Amino acid sequence: MNEKLLTVDEVAQILRTTPNTIYRWLRAGKLPGIKLGKEWRIKKETLELKLHETNQLNQLRRSFLDNIDPHHDHVLAVTNSKDNLYNLEAEFFKKGLAKGYRLFKGCWWQHPDDVRQELTQRGLPIEDLEAKNSLVIVDLIAQYNRSGKNGPIQIWANEIEKTVRLGYPTMWGSGSPHLLSCGGRFSNLVEFERSLEDILKKLPAAVICPYIFEDIRSDCFGQLIELMKHHNSVLFYNDKSATLLKNYPV
Structure with a gap:
């Protein structure tokens, strides 16, 4: 099964943050990743799941912040x-x-x-x-x-x-x-x-x-x-x- 692997720079661009932030999340286990030699890779499916979970959480909290x-x-x-x-x-x-x-x-x-x-x-x-x-x-x-x-x-x-x-x-x-x-x-x-x-x-x-x-x-x-x-x-x-x-x- 071919799973698309994203680089740290690609994930940072998608999430509108910095590569350093992505590295910190990977090291802390907040974002699951794969170590290939010295480089990190993130499965596209993993990132999509995280984004979905974040969107659901934001929906739950939106009411009080919007008020x-x-x-x-x-x-x-x-x-x-x-x-x-x-x-x-x-x-x-x-x-x-x-x-x-x-x-x-x-x-x-x-x-x-x-x-x-x-x-x-x-x-x-x-x-x-x-x-x-x-x-x-x-x-x-x-x-x-x-x-x-x-x-x-x-x-x-x-x-x-x-x-x-x-x-x-x-x-x-x-x-x-x-x-x-x-x-x-x-x-x-x-x-x-x-x-x-x-x-x-x-x-x-x-x-x-x-x-x-x-x-x-x-x-x-x-x-x-x-x-x-x-x-x-x-x-x-x-x-x-x-x-x-x-x-x-x-």
Whole structure:
């Protein structure tokens, strides 16, 4: 039986990514391949199956991503693990990238290099995107430690304005604070989210703020409600299943 074998360059062209990304997927086992001497080959049937699986997954997730306002939204996302958080960020960025938007990733407890690794493993060509200035990854906790809440707020505003100057219609960004990211006090975090919401009302950006709640205890429940007051929507995301709710504070 003759099975068509594709080169790494051919697969990269089909998937609109880089050969280096394909090599990483092959080495990690994310994309099954065949080693012929020093060269990798991928069966055409294997690639078609992977594309079919990806399309089915995208169909399942499309509803909540399409309900995000692409130009003016601030979404509180509730997850229960680091894996779920990274999965959500990857899907969010892929959607924004497919629409031709510039991407922004603000790091609080996450190290920027860890973010690069995690998102690359989830199929995003991070190296190429950063080289083209289509994606910027910023250490926001360092900015907060230097300048308080005004440091990260100014970074958000500057990057959205830069996005417009570069000719993009909007910026899609994700920041993922910890409940105690802002100087160890939850009240500081609430003040930061309030200030960020004020900025986002005036500028073209869709922003998700994913938080990890491993257990919704009584104290966490109160914190969750307080954070919801300063977001337009609330997204619950768990094990590739999601529900997006519009928020109407009272």
